[in-house]
Amino acid sequence: ALLASSSLVSAEVLKHSFHSPNPARKILVHFKDLDIKGSIDYGVTAISLGSTDFGGLYSEKPLAVITPAGADDIGQVIKHALHSPTLTVAARGNGHSVNGQAMARLGLVINMKSMADNKKIDVNGNYMYVDVGGGALWGDVLKHCVLNYGLAPKSWTDYLDLTVGGTLSNAGVSGQAFRFGPQTSSVTELEVVTGNGEKMVCSNSQNSELFFSVLGGLGQFGIITRARVLLQPAPDMVRWIRVVYSEFNDFTRDAELLITREETFNYVEGFVFVNSNDSVTGWPSVPLNSNQSFDPTLLPKTAGPVLYYLELTLHYNNHDDPSTVNMMVEKLLGKLKYLEHFKFETNSTYMDFLLRVDNVEEAARGSGIWATPHPWLNMFISKKDIDAFNRIVLENILKNGVNGPILTYPLLSSKWDNRSSVVLPQGEIFYLVALLRFTHENPKESEIKQMVAQNQEVVQTCIKNGFDFKLYFPHYESTVEWKSHFGDQWERFVDRKRQFDPKAILAPGQKIFTRNH
Numbered sequence: 417a418l419l420a421s422s423s424l425v426s427a428e429v430l431k432h433s434f435h436s437p438n439p440a441r442k443i444l445v446h447f448k449d450l451d452i453k454g455s456i457d458y459g460v461t462a463i464s465l466g467s468t469d470f471g472g473l474y475s476e477k478p479l480a481v482i483t484p485a486g487a488d489d490i491g492q493v494i495k496h497a498l499h500s501p502t503l504t505v506a507a508r509g510n511g512h513s514v515n516g517q518a519m520a521r522l523g524l525v526i527n528m529k530s531m532a533d534n535k536k537i538d539v540n541g542n543y544m545y546v547d548v549g550g551g552a553l554w555g556d557v558l559k560h561c562v563l564n565y566g567l568a569p570k571s572w573t574d575y576l577d578l579t580v581g582g583t584l585s586n587a588g589v590s591g592q593a594f595r596f597g598p599q600t601s602s603v604t605e606l607e608v609v610t611g612n613g614e615k616m617v618c619s620n621s622q623n624s625e626l627f628f629s630v631l632g633g634l635g636q637f638g639i640i641t642r643a644r645v646l647l648q649p650a651p652d653m654v655r656w657i658r659v660v661y662s663e664f665n666d667f668t669r670d671a672e673l674l675i676t677r678e679e680t681f682n683y684v685e686g687f688v689f690v691n692s693n694d695s696v697t698g699w700p701s702v703p704l705n706s707n708q709s710f711d712p713t714l715l716p717k718t719a720g721p722v723l724y725y726l727e728l729t730l731h732y733n734n735h736d737d738p739s740t741v742n743m744m745v746e747k748l749l750g751k752l753k754y755l756e757h758f759k760f761e762t763n764s765t766y767m768d769f770l771l772r773v774d775n776v777e778e779a780a781r782g783s784g785i786w787a788t789p790h791p792w793l794n795m796f797i798s799k800k801d802i803d804a805f806n807r808i809v810l811e812n813i814l815k816n817g818v819n820g821p822i823l824t825y826p827l828l829s830s831k832w833d834n835r836s837s838v839v840l841p842q843g844e845i846f847y848l849v850a851l852l853r854f855t856h857e858n859p860k861e862s863e864i865k866q867m868v869a870q871n872q873e874v875v876q877t878c879i880k881n882g883f884d885f886k887l888y889f890p891h892y893e894s895t896v897e898w899k900s901h902f903g904d905q906w907e908r909f910v911d912r913k914r915q916f917d918p919k920a921i922l923a924p925g926q927k928i929f930t931r932n933h
């Protein structure tokens with residue numbers, strides 16, 4: 417009778433409920449009134465998906481994983497949770513968080529990537545925007561917009577197997593952010609299902625408090641089911657350049673020059689690498705092609721334990737004269753103080769450049785290290801402390817690298833909307849620092865613990881030295897720490913929570929608020 421009453425629950429649910437030895441029958445009692453067009457899955461595979469993420473450090477089992485047909489299903493799920501005393505709901509984008517942020521212990525995980533609505537990627541060429549489902553992958557948005565319309569979003573992440581809703585809940589940054597701001601800055605409208613179970617459209621001028629709450633809101637105020645993202649004409653090609661520095665001051669001076677002057681590259685990022693022949697973290701990681709080589713004998717004698725490079729691109733089109741492109745590149749590189757003999761260049765299609773991390777993923781999957789834990793640390797550090805950070809952290813604590821890329825490049829806070837929920841260090845220029853650690857295949861627990869401990873050491877060093885910094889993808893366990901993270905924006909964050917998710921149903925894996933009745 418119970419099963420018959422939940423007529424809209426899919427056949428798949430019924431399949432799992434009969435075959436799961438777990439408390440599936442009890443769970444079905446929970447969901448007998450849940451009336452959705454999508455499916456609810458209690459099976460081992462679904463639960464395993466809902467309880468894992470890219471970080472591989474945390475695992476919290478949900479009761480079930482829901483594949484919604486669309487926003488209305490998500491509204492039903494949240495309303496259902498509102499009627500229970502304890503249920504929580506976590507949107508899971510592509511699970512690329514590193515600290516369990518998309519998990520919901522004994523709650524419901526919504527598999528956003530599988531939402532049917534994501535297939536609709538609607539480009540409006542006249543007004544230069546695309547409407548896209550919250551669970552769509554940025555890589556699919558790129559391919560659809562470029563191949564069918566010759567258009568593309570303005571601001572990206574380095575890796576595109578991330579969902580639109582997932583990055584907009586954080587910020588979404590890459591080498592275009594100095595010009596266009598993070599991805600949250602090129603969104604003009606959202607459709608959101610709030611923690612009250614209401615589906616709402618919001619923008620700068622309509623339900624604006626919800627709009628800005630959700631952008632960078634760590635999933636706390638609503639689930640993004642659609643985003644309107646601004647587009648620009650996509651170039652055919654990019655000139656892709658890396659120039660090396662031994663002196664941090666020269667590196668930061670040039671990076672800041674490039675991000676603040678009018679005429680500049682289309683993409684500016686910076687990396688730190690180890691002054692050694694390590695294939696992952698050292699000299700061999702710098703050249704762009706197999707026919708280029710890094711000759712360490714040409715490095716100055718003053719070079720320290722770590723070196724730096726700027727990564728730059730310039731857009732161009734197939735019909736552009738190569739000599740004009742060369743001239744433009746030379747002009748833009750003109751005043752930079754990188755080391756002679758250490759300029760690496762190649763040409764790439766625009767799409768291949770934006771999808772460049774796919775090759776890294778393929779290789780890492782092949783060697784098994786894509787699936788092992790990734791204790792990553794991302795932070796924003798004020799320009800005023802970046803020299804000291806380099807001296808104390810990069811050249812010292814991290815002088816042997818992190819067995820993966822270390823990124824550091826400047827961003828401009830004026831390109832970020834301070835009405836969004838993201839918090840930044842003070843001042844116009846701040847640096848992103850990303851420690852993208854990979855473990856070895858079959859890592860020992862001690863290896864993972866050492867990496868986590870080194871992250872903690874870095875954070876503690878920043879605190880001890882009074883550096884002005886914020887964690888990006890923040891992860892804290894206590895309210896005191898969250899309060900300190902948000903600083904004078906904490907009250908605003910709490911007010912927003914009260915308004916849009918008063919029972920603290922959403923994104924419990926962030927561990928900011930506790931579910932209440």
Ligand code: FAD
Nearest residue numbers: 509510511512513550573574575579581582588589635640
């Ligand atoms: P998830 O990890 O699934 O979710 C993240 C959080 O957002 C969770 O709290 C979840 O509940 C919430 N959430 C998910 N979907 C929604 C939604 N639709 N509405 C509301 N809340 C939602 N970030 C950058 O900024 N720049 C980079 O260059 C970059 N490169 C990366 C490269 C790799 C290889 C990886 C693994 C990550 C990278 N990231 C980068 C981090 C990435 O932005 C975050 O992992 C982000 O969380 C997006 O991942 P996701 O879509 O899988 O979201």
